[in-house]
Amino acid sequence: MELKLSPKNIVNQLDVFGLFDKDELGNFTILKRTLISAVGAATYWRYAVINKMHIEGTEYLLDLPEHNVLFLSNHQTYFADVIAFYHIFSSVKWGFKDHIKVPIYLLSPRVKSYYVAANETMNKGIIPKLLSLAGAVTVERSWRANGKEVKRDVDTSGQDRIGKALQEGWVVSFPQGTTSPYAPIRKGTAHMIKEFNPIVVPVVINGFRRAFDKKGLIFRKTNTQLSVRFKEPVRFDPSLSVEDIVEHIRQLIEQEVPVEKMKWMK
Numbered sequence: 001m002e003l004k005l006s007p008k009n010i011v012n013q014l015d016v017f018g019l020f021d022k023d024e025l026g027n028f029t030i031l032k033r034t035l036i037s038a039v040g041a042a043t044y045w046r047y048a049v050i051n052k053m054h055i056e057g058t059e060y061l062l063d064l065p066e067h068n069v070l071f072l073s074n075h076q077t078y079f080a081d082v083i084a085f086y087h088i089f090s091s092v093k094w095g096f097k098d099h100i101k102v103p104i105y106l107l108s109p110r111v112k113s114y115y116v117a118a119n120e121t122m123n124k125g126i127i128p129k130l131l132s133l134a135g136a137v138t139v140e141r142s143w144r145a146n147g148k149e150v151k152r153d154v155d156t157s158g159q160d161r162i163g164k165a166l167q168e169g170w171v172v173s174f175p176q177g178t179t180s181p182y183a184p185i186r187k188g189t190a191h192m193i194k195e196f197n198p199i200v201v202p203v204v205i206n207g208f209r210r211a212f213d214k215k216g217l218i219f220r221k222t223n224t225q226l227s228v229r230f231k232e233p234v235r236f237d238p239s240l241s242v243e244d245i246v247e248h249i250r251q252l253i254e255q256e257v258p259v260e261k262m263k264w265m266k
Helices: 007-014 029-048 080-093 103-107 126-132 156-168 187-196 242-252 259-265
Strands: 052-056 069-073 113-118 136-139 170-173 199-206 225-230
Touching (some): 029 052, 029 080, 029 103, 029 126, 069 080, 069 187, 080 113, 080 170, 080 199, 080 225, 113 156, 126 136, 156 170, 156 187, 187 242, 199 242
Parallel strands (some): 052 225, 069 170, 069 199, 113 136, 113 170
Antiparallel strands (some): 199 225
């Protein structure tokens, strides 16, 4: 049999340490791992020293499969929320429960993690572009662009990228698509659940809006109690309508408008 030596085959044969491995979105794994560790080391003190992060429910993460898991959470800042998730995922990988007190997990963080983010957000500045290499699945929002309400076609290519990320690992998504509290749940999340049928882990976060600015990069208030609460994983019945799934998600991430606020809005 004749051996065909293409440049790709040669690289694969020589790459015994996986230096040229890429994730499903084309990011080099070694670069992604290095970036997650570096960002983790730079931000650790923000969650464990300057502020305190209370974590609940990581026991639900221990038996999750390595892929096709979707974390749905309310959203309070652009980046501080998801960086906190990466800290927790890596800590759980090392066997720690409900805390990030021992940052040894940054020596080998969980790499097969992704997060859904608006394309325009990740293209504004050097820091967002760098953070996108840590697993951002960028999508074009059909309802908002540059701070203004718009109406445009749904970004089906973004849905495909989310599907690829789910095939390989865990994906964090913020189904409201905005940091505003009690914003409506976007139907795209329900369509995604119906199409890919992932295990869904609801998450409720709090305190990030008080501690950080909207981007989550600058302190607004120190010594703030942050909280991240993971709920029991659920599997949605594929026969449910999009509207039913949307309503379930709203309840699971506790984004129903309080009665007091509804009275004030009338």
